[in-house]
Amino acid sequence: MIKLTDISSDINEWFNGSGPLADIVISSRIRLARNLAGHKFLSRCSSAEKAIILKELKDILMSLELPDQVFYIGIDKATTLDRSLLVERHLISRHHAFGKGPRGAVIAKHESFTAMINEEDHLRIQVLKAGLQLSACYEQINHIDDMIEQKVAYAFSPRYGYLTACLTNLGTGIRVSVMLHLPALQMTGQIEKFLNAAKAMGLAVRGLFGEGSEAAGDFYQLSNQVTLGISEKDIIRQFENEIIPEIVEYENLARKHLLADNRELLDDKISRAMALLRNAHLMSSQEALFLLSHLRLGLNMRQQLGASTPAIDSLSELKKAAAQTDSESGLSIRTINRLFMLTQPAHLQLNYGQSLDPLKRDALRAKIIRQALTG
């Protein structure tokens, strides 16, 4: 039996800094929305009917032959802290965590697959992978969907496709999301252009971390909105071959531009981030996101572009210091990603073993970051 405390102390596989274009594309996610034929949608379901749906889907999901061991969590019975942890790890939605009625989640051990039962639809399954790997995500989730479909009848109409509680998911029920780290577009003042272009293409842009949907720390999540009248493969092809490579190219151009024409700005951001992260005694999660984002940029520019500036070079000095305490090989992208993940409020509290008020959390966060970066 896997416990939540087993997963709260490390980063998930999709956030380990690997995968194609990993310096800019953090991860890829595909989710499918499905409903059972013969049942009402959840807004009209009694608690008893929800419990029946939950049991049926839970039993099916737990019996599937999946590459990873899976465990089940009754979300309506879980503690607030456990629910928040699952949200912070992108395993369930905030809506699911703090919704109403009988509902649950089936989670694969390495967190690449999760299923939410009784969220907005009866079933929402998702596959997450590191870097740009949408095709691989789809291959896996499509296979899982096929296996589930062997055991249940989905609500499906020849005209409208898979029927969903909200008509914005109608048709394929697919949501393709790519998480991006775009610090150079932000620094060079081009991020608004990117946001406007994405909106003009009918894509949704949200933040990756943080409380609301506001993007924080230069992390953005880009997803499709149209789910009807375009096939899963066409949506994925657009993302993988057109949209994402273009954004990656713009971000890379902005990075090169910073290096060639605005080194002072780049070095200033990285050095200030480092000074604060290594010395602060109170650090909000918001501030940590923005500062760590700049360190991540510096490290990636060294690794991907061979960049060498006073600030970026000093990151290698940091590497020597950090190597003594960090069990991994010094200050790596993985270390920074760990700090992103583990300094979120629920992670801090679960790993510390008790609930903490915001001020104590800010102090603990600052301490963990200081230790990781100074040794």
Next chain:
Amino acid sequence: MYCQICKKKEATIHLTEINDGIRSEVHLCEYCAQSEGVAIKGQLSINELLTNLLATQPSDEELFGKFEQVQACPNCGFTLEQFAKEPLLGCPQDYETFEKVLLPLIEKAHDGKTIHCGKIPTKTSPDVKLKIELTALQKKLEEAVKSENYELAAQLRDKINEIEKTPR
């Protein structure tokens, strides 16, 4: 072009006002436009979108001329009044029962598209599968003709004919 107020950010909002025949232009960035109270919102939430769309729908009487009898879904009790408050449907049948009201909303939410294209449950009967395939091909044919891609249109037409001729 820079924003006229902060003079730092790129102006992305361009307003043209005509007052008493005098034309004036204002160029603002998104932030300044918002703080000036110029009504732009980056992205409407889904709820807002649906509520707005619903609000601009014709009144109930205009709408239900033809099927006044449908007040609530006989299967789940769903009503359009509830939908206006929370844009979630009550059961799969609602898509058919309230098709007339929902179709324009579906079209708006999905970039003008109203017919499924993509995965079909493997259990679907061969007849239904064929029907779905034909509908999709016909739609592609329409698009090909519209974009004057006659070579593709001819291929699609042949394919449709072939399927239609196949004895079942």
